[in-house]
Each structure stands twice: as C-alpha cells, then as structure tokens.
Amino acid sequence: MADPIAEAVAKHPPAQSVVYSYGTAGFRTKANVLDSVMARCGLVAALRSRALKGKWIGIMITASHNPPEDNGVKLVEPLGNMLTVWSTLLLYPCCDVRMRTRTNRYTQEEWEVLATEMANKSSPEEVSKHYRAIADKFHIDLQTPARVVIARDTRASGARLLSCVLNGLKGASAEAKDFGFLTTPQLHYMVRCLNTEGTADAYGAPTEKGYYEKLGEAFKRALHGKKPSGSLTVDCANGVGGPKLTELIKYLPPKGEGLEIFVVNDDVIKPESLNVECGADFVKTNQRAPPSSKAGSNDRCCSLDGDADRVIYYFKDSKNMFHLLDGDRIATLAASFLGDLVRQSGLSDSLTLGVVQTAYANGAATNYVVQNLKLKVDCTPTGVKYLHHAAEKMDIGVYFEANGHGTVIFSIDTLETIAKYEPRSPAQKEALDILRACVDLINQAVGDALSDMLLVEVILAHKNWGLQEWLSTYDDLPNRLLKVKVTDRRIFETTDAERRLVKPKGVQDDIDTIVKKVRQGRSFARASGTEDAVRVYAEAASRAEADDLAQKVYKIIE
Ligand code: NG1
Numbered sequence: 001m002a003d004p005i006a007e008a009v010a011k012h013p014p015a016q017s018v019v020y021s022y023g024t025a026g027f028r029t030k031a032n033v034l035d036s037v038m039a040r041c042g043l044v045a046a047l048r049s050r051a052l053k054g055k056w057i058g059i060m061i062t063a064s065h066n067p068p069e070d071n072g073v074k075l076v077e078p079l080g081n082m083l084t085v086w087s088t089l090l091l092y093p094c095c096d097v098r099m100r101t102r103t104n105r106y107t108q109e110e111w112e113v114l115a116t117e118m119a120n121k122s123s124p125e126e127v128s129k130h131y132r133a134i135a136d137k138f139h140i141d142l143q144t145p146a147r148v149v150i151a152r153d154t155r156a157s158g159a160r161l162l163s164c165v166l167n168g169l170k171g172a173s174a175e176a177k178d179f180g181f182l183t184t185p186q187l188h189y190m191v192r193c194l195n196t197e198g199t200a201d202a203y204g205a206p207t208e209k210g211y212y213e214k215l216g217e218a219f220k221r222a223l224h225g226k227k228p229s230g231s232l233t234v235d236c237a238n239g240v241g242g243p244k245l246t247e248l249i250k251y252l253p254p255k256g257e258g259l260e261i262f263v264v265n266d267d268v269i270k271p272e273s274l275n276v277e278c279g280a281d282f283v284k285t286n287q288r289a290p291p292s293s294k295a296g297s298n299d300r301c302c303s304l305d306g307d308a309d310r311v312i313y314y315f316k317d318s319k320n321m322f323h324l325l326d327g328d329r330i331a332t333l334a335a336s337f338l339g340d341l342v343r344q345s346g347l348s349d350s351l352t353l354g355v356v357q358t359a360y361a362n363g364a365a366t367n368y369v370v371q372n373l374k375l376k377v378d379c380t381p382t383g384v385k386y387l388h389h390a391a392e393k394m395d396i397g398v399y400f401e402a403n404g405h406g407t408v409i410f411s412i413d414t415l416e417t418i419a420k421y422e423p424r425s426p427a428q429k430e431a432l433d434i435l436r437a438c439v440d441l442i443n444q445a446v447g448d449a450l451s452d453m454l455l456v457e458v459i460l461a462h463k464n465w466g467l468q469e470w471l472s473t474y475d476d477l478p479n480r481l482l483k484v485k486v487t488d489r490r491i492f493e494t495t496d497a498e499r500r501l502v503k504p505k506g507v508q509d510d511i512d513t514i515v516k517k518v519r520q521g522r523s524f525a526r527a528s529g530t531e532d533a534v535r536v537y538a539e540a541a542s543r544a545e546a547d548d549l550a551q552k553v554y555k556i557i558e
C-alpha cells in the first residue's frame with residue numbers, strides 16, 4: 001500500500017552529513033540544505049495541530065537577520081507564541097483561551113526534540129515510522145483534521161522551501177493556508193486570529209487588512225489627539241518589513257495630522273541586498289547607522305531586521321555622535337509609560353507590572369528599572385520564548401532583548417480588569433482609554449517591529465520627547481559583544497540565566513578574577529544558540545575598560 005508520508009519526504013532527500021537542530025530560532029542554516037527539513041516540519045506541524053484537536057499551527061519560513069543565502073523555519077503555537085513549555089490552549093476542541101490546564105503532556109523540549117529527530121531521519125521509511133511513533137506515543141488520532149498556516153520572508157529560496165513544506169503537509173493530509181509574504185509577527189498574528197475567531201477572545205480579523213486596520217485604529221486612539229513631532233526614517237533591512245510598512249502607512253493618520261514616515265532600504269526586488277549594510281542587526285552590532293543613511297542631525301531613525309520582529313532606534317547628534325536606543329531602552333520607555341497609565345487609571349492596587357530581560361541587558365537599564373521605576377526585573381536565558389514565558393507570569397510583562405526583540409503582554413485576568421474597570425474621574429477615563437488603545441496596539445502574540453515602533457511613537461508624542469530626551473533618562477554602561485570561534489561550543493554550559501559558566505571547569509573562576517578588578521565590571525560567556533560560536537559580553541565604567549575586559553575574557557575562552 002502506498003505510504004503518502006514516505007512518498008512526500010522522498011521528494012526532498014536530506015543533504016549529506018548535515019546534522020540539524022531545532023534551536024533558539026527554529027531550524028536555521030544555508031538554504032540549499034533545508035529542503036528535507038521543510039517537508040518534515042510540515043509533518044511535525046500536522047502532528048502538533050492534530051494533538052491540539054485541529055488548532056491552527058503556524059510555519060514561518062525565514063532566517064531573520066541572517067545573510068541572504070540562509071533560510072530557516074519556525075513553528076508557531078495556537079496563540080501565536082513559539083513552541084511553549086505549557087501552552088495555554090490545550091487539548092480542547094473549543095477555542096477558549098481562558099481554559100488553562102496542566103494536563104498538557106507536551107513540553108517545548110519534547111516538541112523541539114521531536115522536530116530535531118524528524119529532521120535527522122535518513123530514509124523516507126524511517127520518517128514515516130517516526131511520524132506514526134509520535135502519534136502512538138501521544139495518542140494522536142491521525143483522523144483528526146490538521147490545519148497549518150504558512151508565510152515566508154522575501155528570500156530567494158523562500159518559494160522553493162515553501163513547496164517542500166506544502167508537500168509535507170499534503171503527505172500528512174493537512175489543510176494548508178498560505179499567506180505568501182508576511183513579516184514573522186504578522187504570521188503569529190494570523191495564527192492567533194484564526195484560533196480565536198468567533199470567541200470572546202477574538203484577536204482580530206485573520207487577514208493582512210485586518211492586521212493593518214487593527215494597528216492603525218489603535219494607533220489613532222492611543223495618540224489621543226497628540227501629534228508625533230518631526231518625522232521617522234525607517235530602515236527596513238531590504239526585507240519584508242519594507243512593503244508591509246508601506247501598506248500599514250495607508251491605515252495611519254495622514255501626514256499632516258500624524259507621523260511622517262520615510263521608508264528606506266525597502267528593496268525586495270534584489271533579495272541579495274537583504275540585511276546587507278543595513279537593518280537592526282547591522283546597526284546594533286556595528287553601533288552605527290547604515291552607510292546609506294541620509295538622515296540629518298537629530299533626525300529620528302529606526303531599523304527593522306529582515307523579518308520585522310526587531311526594532312531599534314538611533315540618531316546622530318549635532319556633533320555627529322551616534323546614539324543607539326535599543327531593546328533595553330524600549331523596555332524602560334514602555335514600562336514607565338504603562339506604569340503611569342495604570343496609576344493614573346486608578347488600577348495600581350489591582351495590577352502590577354514587571355520587566356523581563358536577558359543577561360545582555362545593560363546594567364544601567366536594569367538599575368533604572370529597579371531604582372527609578374521601582375519595578376521587578378526578571379532575567380531569563382537568551383531567546384524570546386524564555387522571556388515570553390517569564391512575562392506570562394506577570395499581570396503586565398514588558399520583555400525585550402537588548403537587540404530589539406520584544407513586546408508587552410497582558411495576562412487574561414489583566415485584560416478583563418482593564419476592560420471592566422469603571423473610571424472615577426475624567427482623568428482616570430483618559431488614562432484608561434489610552435491604556436486600552438495600547439493593549440490593542442501591542443502585538444501580544446510576539447515581538448513585532450511595526451507594532452513596537454508605533455508604541456514608541458505614541459509614548460514619545462505623549463511625553464513630548466525627542467530621542468535626546470529619551471536617551472537622557474539614564475546613561476548606558478559602555479559595553480562590548482564579541483564572538484569567539486570555538487571547535488565545540490557544546491562544552492560551554494551555563495547556569496543562572498546564562499550569566500555563569502559551570503563548564504569547562506575553572507573558566508568561570510578566571511572570568512571572576514578579571515571582572516573583580518574592573519570598575520562596574522560585568523562579563524559573561526555563553527554558547528550561541530544560532531551560530532557555531534561562543535559570545536562574550538562585557539560592560540564597565542568606561543569604554544576602554546569594557547573593551548579591555550571583553551578582550552581578556554575572549555582570551556580565556558579562545
Ligand atoms: P544567540 O545566537 O543564541 O546569541 C541570537 C541573539 C538572541 C536572539 C537569537 C534569535 C544576541 C546576543 N543573541 O541568539 O538575542 O535574537 O539570536 O534570533 O543578540
């Protein structure tokens with residue numbers, strides 16, 4: 001009898017001697033060795049959907065800020081988050097996101113391991129056997145409908161890799177909805193909308209137009225009559241964010257009444273220019289504007305990454321000095337603004353706000369949150385899924401990685417409190433209206449560069465601040481991030497949210513000895529989850545000391 005699973009994967013044989021691993025950002029590597037992985041991810045997504053009684057699962061084909069020749073794939077859970085430890089939407093056929101249970105036996109690690117195993121099976125028969133073994137092990141009824149929604153960024157390899165995913169889905173008899181080109185956060189938005197459609201927690205219309213309308217309308221409401229000052233130049237990394245931002249602008253208040261946005265580096269016709277000398281990763285890593293930038297002094301600029309899930313701000317001052325406002329800054333800005341709104345609405349007795357960071361957050365940002373904003377800070381390992389998970393435990397959780405990945409999430413109970421609260425004065429009502437608009441403006445499925453950017457613009461307009469005022473809230477400690485090429489990064493094991501090495505033995509002691517001698521010194525080393533390297537981070541009271549500390553730790557790791 002024909003085996004449709006084996007037949008589907010046989011069309012996409014794996015590359016010789018490549019070992020695949022589902023890491024921090026899904027599978028990500030050179031596009032020319034990904035065909036087999038894509039077809040098999042289709043199978044895993046179909047199984048995951050069936051395990052969740054036919055909920056929509058997302059597949060995003062992207063390699064974010066990586067070079068144009070790379071690509072990758074990520075699976076997205078029903079509420080638009082990454083494969084999570086305890087998904088809130090579980091084994092129930094109804095779509096009520098309130099239904100929380102601990103009966104879900106599937107953990108993030110298990111599904112990541114399943115995906116990794118699936119990707120590394122050598123023959124079509126073994127893949128098919130593994131598919132059935134997973135179904136058996138987790139009592140997945142293979143007759144249950146499976147539904148998968150897919151999108152991709154603008155990489156040249158995207159169309160071919162999409163066809164591999166579609167073949168996998170066809171082999172598994174899954175329903176496929178292909179949205180073509182989307183930003184990563186737009187795909188997350190679609191997944192959440194599709195799974196909550198027609199329920200009390202409906203997230204929005206599952207269309208691109210629905211996404212723009214939701215953001216545009218919330219932006220207008222959140223501005224509450226305030227007008228952003230000046231203009232904003234947005235570098236789109238020559239990625240999918242460019243055309244999508246151009247479309248979004250049509251839904252924002254017209255130029256004279258609202259924000260003037262200049263879209264630059266939006267060439268998606270030449271996919272080889274993606275992330276090259278532009279984009280959030282370039283700006284953050286090189287601590288300078290893209291060479292093509294024509295922005296004048298004090299012009300407000302921001303950069304997205306290749307799939308528009310990261311944003312960072314920057315400007316050059318009148319002395320031509322470059323200043324970066326990264327994810328840490330966006331977190332402190334958002335936490336301070338939302339904290340004020342909660343207080344002004346009269347909700348501070350019922351709601352608390354917290355901030356989640358990684359070890360890469362600048363020490364000055366952490367201090368500012370604790371000492372000035374008087375908020376709780378949690379530190380998690382690198383990777384949005386960890387931050388998101390920690391933020392889920394808070395009433396209002398603001399989470400950002402320093403590199404610009406992040407968002408704000410409101411718990412289900414918090415959403416209810418905000419929706420039902422009766423203001424007791426016109427001032428409370430005004431703050432509450434703005435808070436409610438922010439809830440709609442913020443993409444709660446995942447960090448979203450376009451939504452985060454509009455939130456920053458709203459906050460700056462309300463505070464009547466430019467980037468200079470925003471920058472002056474605190475001084476970043478000078479810092480340096482280095483990459484060490486090592487033969488085997490797996491020997492570097494960490495603890496304490498990746499801030500300390502436990503292996504190789506003795507290395508952490510050597511780092512500690514050096515750090516102790518440096519004013520305001522802090523440094524750590526961890527294996528990258530996306531590249532074959534160890535990253536070294538160092539910060540200190542002065543630029544020279546930070547650079548020197550980073551160099552010394554580099555030498556220890558090398
Ligand atoms: P790794 O390679 O594990 O450091 C990098 C970024 C993360 C995150 C992931 C996913 C740094 C230091 N690390 O992870 O923040 O964005 O890529 O894209 O920026």
Ligand code: ZN
Binds near residue numbers: 065307
């Ligand atoms: Zn990205």
